[in-house]
Amino acid sequence: MRLDWRAWLESLGRLWRGSLQVRTVALTVLLSTIAVTAIGFYILTSVRTNLFESRRDQLVSEAERAVLAARDEFTNVGGRDLDAVQFDAFEAIQSTVSTGPSIGMFRAPGQSGPAVMDTLYVGALSRIALSDGFTRSLVDGGEGRLSWQSIAIPAETGDGAASPGLAFGSLVDVPQAGRYELVIVYDLSDLQRTLDFVAGTLVAGGAALIVLIAIVSYVVVRLVVGPVRRAAATSEKLAAGRLEERLAERGDDELATLARSFNRMADSLQSQIRRLAELSRLQQRFVSDVSHELRTPLTTIRLAGDVLYDRREDFPPATARTAELLHDQVQRFETLLADLLEMSRYDAGAVELETEPTNLVRLVEDVMESVRPLAEERGTELRIVAPGGYFEVEVDARRIRRIVQNLLGNAIDHGEGRPVIVYVDSDASSVAIAVRDYGVGLEPAQLERVFDRFWRADPSRQRRTGGTGLGLAISQEDAGLHGGEIDVWSEPGRGSCFRLTLPRVPGDGLRSRPLDLPPDDAIELQEADPADAEPSETDAEARA
């Protein structure tokens, strides 16, 4: 039940946040309700005050006359029986006043001597308990002064219902009997009925007004929100690539202006995108043409160079060396060309992922196998640390292989013959491969430029992998294409760690990083001498 209530509240919240129309109408209704209530309350209060005051003034003068008449009776008591005089006084009062009020005479408190004249009252006074404050004010006011008070007159049925009333009182001196309180109570229920009616009319009128406002605001908001909604839907379509979508332009109002400027924006977007698409197409075409035109002669050169290279032992030393140089430089030229073409394909946006389920551990092992000759030449030991079981990950194996190959090649090149460790780990949303070397490391200034094109850590350094300076830039693009990234930790003398993190599903954002950077051993070795920065034995044992 409680859950239902919450769900209901939630859907209400969604409606509130999701619809400008709902919000506007609701706010309009809320504010106009407050305004109508305030106005109604003010009207009711001022009507009541006015009605009450005019009635009271009328009753005050009436009561004054009545009290005077009663006093007259009591001043001419003569020798008559007091009760009879009292009866006459009541008669006199009743003849003075317009409507039939309740009348009563009570002996004022605080008098000694016997009560010669009885307390007498007629009408509703039997049910009214006059407050102490009222009687005291009568006594304090002294004879001849008229006091009044608003009171509630309980209904005859005695069920707690009451009607409003006004009580007037004055002290009357009765010869031989002392002072008496003369009380006249008027029933104001007719006034209350009038007020109730006014209030009822106000409430009904106010409610009708609010409903009307709600309808009007709904219609008005619809008029405004409708076109905005259409604009939103259209821009949604534009964003989805349907560039020919436009808004209808009608009239000269602000909405038509919106539609016109929206369409102008869409026109310019469309032409820009077309232009870019055309540029990209031209670029792709160019890349493809250059690729073919350059590769055709290069293929012959390569074949010729290799044939010469294979026979270099038959040549005199100078010619043999020439064949070697030719061979090496052709290879370098070829790699450079391939990297350049790849880079320009990225720049032209002409690359696509070809994903397949891939076991990253096996992929890393394959790459390690392929760079092993180079590693052996350098005396570098290659290790893989891959804890846990692995499912296959949906990646473009060719690109990931290229990344790992590149990172491993760099690590061997700059690893000073110390071991290179590849960590592979994953979690629910991401996979990561980190390549750790214990070589020269990079200065912070170098670190900033490490992914820049054609940048090399040390241009004079002997490059065994024939680096073109584009490797990391391409790797970064390859990772980016998967929605992943490559980042790096490095310190001079303590080696480097390049970490590739990929989402399990290409294009899903990176939500977590299964491997830490800087690597754990970098923290352990914080105090160690750089020369001792060798991987610990536990790493070797953790080998998968």
Added chain:
Amino acid sequence: MSARILVVDDDPAISEMIGIVLSGEGFDPSFAADGPAALERFREGRPDLVLLDLMLPGIDGIEVCRSIRAESGVPIIMLTAKGDPADVVDGLESGADDYVVKPFNPKELVARIRARLRPALPETGETIGIGDLVIDVVGHEVRRGGTRIPLTPLEFQLLLALAAKPNQVFTREMLLEQVWGYHYKADTRLVNVHVQRLRAKVELDPDSPRIVTTVRGVGYRAGAVG
């Protein structure tokens, strides 16, 4: 007798250079510079293997490949200059067995040629049954009932590799090594395309294969999964 190899490339320098390399390795090369000439040379020379450039004037390489494949199962290795991946797939789908990307080095080319000319067949008995197919290993024939199913040597080799170990699941990499003779080569499209081509020939319903089945996330195996 040395193997005859038809080299089809529109660039005379490449053709000549490839010729030098092939002669040096003991092959007998012949040349064609465009599509029609290639088909003509193929028909009159019946070479043991065709090296085919995909970018040709006249009929393009894909078309030539299709025509050759229509009349023969001769091994075809494409020479492709483009790095565009779609080209490789187009070439493989039109019937090429393997491909070499320009520029290549002579050893690589020769290794690819040798792998196609002398396929390493698994050691098995004379005939193997797989599903309702019978593979005659010695006669290089596959029959369903009394009907002979024509397979190219590569397709035969692929089917035989799978059928020789019916309980084993082959990864694409294993098949690349066993059938194509590659080590550490990542291009699994070779396997994918040829499995599709093989299925189109041997399966009764290529959409629900029963002879060569896919083991999701791993690779392929012969016969039903289970």
